[in-house]
Amino acid sequence: MLKKLSDKTKLGLPMALLGGSLLFSAYHHSSKSIWVNRYIDSLMTEEQKHLPSNALKGLKIADGLEVSTFATEPMLLNPTDIEVDARGRVWVLEAYNYRPAITGNPTRPEGDRIVILEDSNNDGKADVSKVFYQGPELNAPLGIAVLGNTVIVSQSPYVWKFTDTDGDDKADKKEILFQGMEGEQHDHGMHAFVFGPDGKLYFNFGNEGKQLRDAKGNIVRDQDGDEISRKKYKQGMVFRCNPDGTGVECLGQNFRNNYEVAVDSYGTLWQSDNDDDGNKGVRINYVMENGNYGYTDEITGAGWTANRTNIESEISKQHWHQNDPGSIPNLLQTGSGSPTGIIVYEGNLLPKIYQGQMIHCEPGHNVVRSYPVQKSGAGYTASIENLVKNEQDQWFRPSDVCVAPDGSLFVADWYDPGVGGHQAGDQTRGRIYRIAPSKTPYTVPKQDFTTIAGAISALQSPNIAIRYLAYNKLVSDNSAEGELVKLYNSAENPRMKARAFWVLSKGANGKKYVESALADQNPDIRITAIRAARELKLDVIPYLKNLVKDADPQVRRECAIALRHSKSPEAPALWAELAAQHTGNDRWYLEALGIGADNNWDSYFNAYLQKVANPVESPAGRDIVWRSRTNESVKFLATLATDSKVDLKDRLRYFRAFDFVKGTKKSEALLEMLKHNSSEQKEINTLALRHLDAEFVKTNPVAKSALLKLMASTEGKEYLELEGKYLLPEENKRLFNMIITDKSPREASDILIKNLGGTALLTHAISEPGKEQNALKILSSMRWSGSKTQLDILQAAMFNKANSANIRREATRALGGSSNGEDLILKYLKEGKIEKSLIPSAVDGVSKAWRRQVRTEAARYLGGSTNAAAKKLAPISDLIKLSGDAKNGAVMFANNCSVCHQVNGEGMDFGPKLSEIGSKLPKEGQYLAILHPDAGIGFGYEGWDLKMKDGSTLSGIIASKTETDIILKMPGGITQNLKTSAVKSMKQMQNSMMPSGLADGMSQKELVDLVEFLTTLKKK
Structure with a gap:
């Protein structure tokens, strides 16, 4: 065989064979396939590896499944998002015009496209391509939803609503649904809309979105009547609204780049979220309604790298403030990556392990995954199962996944050497794959939306576009109630039962069906009923009375969330009943209690104290004290924080909890800690002072005395953190000594400059006779900071001819260490104000400048060719x-x-x-x-x-x-x-x-x- 292959190589035949992947197909199932494939790989050029005909090469599919190409370039280019409509056609958003200002790539002046791909001859391959819409205002859109004759396209700063009024697969009408999001052509802007089982639309944007405005430009208000903007919310958010864009609710916040939201038949929301690149913090989230997801500090908005008490030991958890009260736990952390499209698969064509589970695209690791979820207390656990992964070609970049009418999956492949992130190495490629059980041809079941029976059948489809049409038929036809009740009572799959329930809840007898579902044996149906009752704005208090002692913690979780912002006089006692059932080892349940108590902490916590007089005696009670946001919890926090019988490391969480409580009682409790006298008093004082307001400490004699005593006994980073916070002029001499003894000189210099009298101290020391070494260290300490005061000091030292040559050289070198200083160096070089003997120091000072033009321009003043080091690299x-x-x-x-x-x-x-x-x-x-x-x-x-x-x-x-x-x-x-x-x-x-x-x-x-x-x- 090797001889035959070698002979063909001599004849030039393998190039043609490889282009059509004939050898690969012939030996794909043979025992010799591994070495044959390797041999073929060794013959292919890089360009041949990227040919559409070799698209399947290297794809590793899960057992029992098969992957095939549905469409490739040139039929489509750079697909960012896809949707499969009720007819089984694949709608594709293209992003040829992705970030041209950054990438330098060419653009199509006629704009990006929305393309419809259809398999008209039932061979499993797209053979018809139609352009639904193309326009210059369409620039790298990120999300598409096909809802009947309406198509919603997300592209910050707009969400477009296109309508095909005559059924010719062309957009006849274009409207703005939402606008005002920041992040035009930004991966962290607005993402796709999804139709939910409740007839609502769900959508999200990443942390570049920042705000939401309606079609008229008015700021949208949330369920509480507050503006959806950074005034109330932080970072990325997830929303729900009516199909016409009204009734917007913010369901979660403080994500980084929550790329898409997936909704299951019970109304449960799932998302992925991307970390700051390189920190291995990518996560999968169950979205607990109204939850804070911890990308930045909930109170101050500080980034995750900012130091804080009880900071997490692992960066991947620091990234999401997982030790902070009020941060929802992550379902799963997947390490590095660039997560994109996600769905919940509710079909039955794929193997059982994927049924009812998330399917997710991870282009950073060239893989499409599933995350099998299991219930755990009031929350969940999950694992990772790969569906398809490319282990040979890193250009495989799955950007989205959708469920087709027959239950198979369609996957969009951006196909590029990179994964977005504002760059694109290739504009000419893009693929769509289909995943299904082996030897399962693509079929599109016929649907009849004109009859109740047909719509009932369609409501159970795995395809969202079909369910949308079925839902609207059934919810608008009063005669459908009887058949929906039959489905509700007979469905073996509880997800189908939930779908029937959602439609019934929207009818004239909706309240009756809600009350019936609240008593259902299946806890998922009871949860769905609580959600429906809230959407219908029913009085939930009578229902919660029967459910606050439910055996299922997930039902009780929903009860707690349902009490959020309640004004009922009965709500505190109901919350207290729920809180009393906290086990002390279920963070999901605890955070649900926290969400439910928002704006009502005083009354809810007092009601809890009537049931549990001393909460510090049990792990559950200590949890609730830690999570509480009321002055009534402060005395318990103080007791827990100062309990010397417990290791101080385990008490740090209680000191951190003080940051989330407002009011004078907090200051009084922390101040009282400073008066204690114990073996760990230094540590207690440090913590108490850290959580007190700086101005309060400086103006309160007790606190000021404790601070000075503490600072006298600390050094290094701990000392600098304290002095940096309080800026006490009394510490100027000590800071000065740190500079000249090389103990954190830069940090000490920065603080000293800010202190009263600090500048004068440094200026005097630079010119002090016989103290040249001190002067050099002072100047060196200022190199990187670039504040006006420090730059003034450096310039004065550089130009002062009374200073020694060493001092002037060091001042010149240090001046170029900051961006503002670099500009000054160039200015003085151009004006000829830097003496010849100082020019080498000036050039050396800017040699590490990030701006290339600064380095090259400065180097000219050294003499010689500026292009001496220039070289020509291969492409x-x-x-x-x-x-x-x-x-x-x-x-x-x-x-x-x-x-x-x-x-x-x-x-x-x-x-x-x-x-x-x-x-x-x-x-x-x-x-x-x-x-x-x-x-x-x-x-x-x-x-x-x-x-x-x-x-x-x-x-x-x-x-x-x-x-x-x-x-x-x-x-x-x-x-x-x-x-x-x-x-x-x-x-x-x-x-x-x-x-x-x-x-x-x-x-x-x-x-x-x-x-x-x-x-x-x-x-x-």
């Missing part, structure tokens, strides 16, 4: 063919990249962590990121220029921003704490903070070695 298409030395690449990374990136904890924490970048990007993507960093700036890693009120400019990444404080990260992993009130304006940079000339200092071989090393960094 990326040729570079990817080269093999490098990963060991040498690791050295190149340490020398060139570790100043801003971490790998497995080594390096500086500035840019995205790269520990698993090899799993996310193939070589094409790696080269693109290095050579053209502006083509893909990771969200959350955009650079910002901050103009300060003192006239200075600071540049970096905003790690955290609250109403009062900003944490700015700068290259080298340096952070600077700023007061928001000191910032005049903020402007996002158009370019990446990653130097565009990173490869300038490398040979081509060194660059290839670096990429070889990066491709080895994969998920283990």
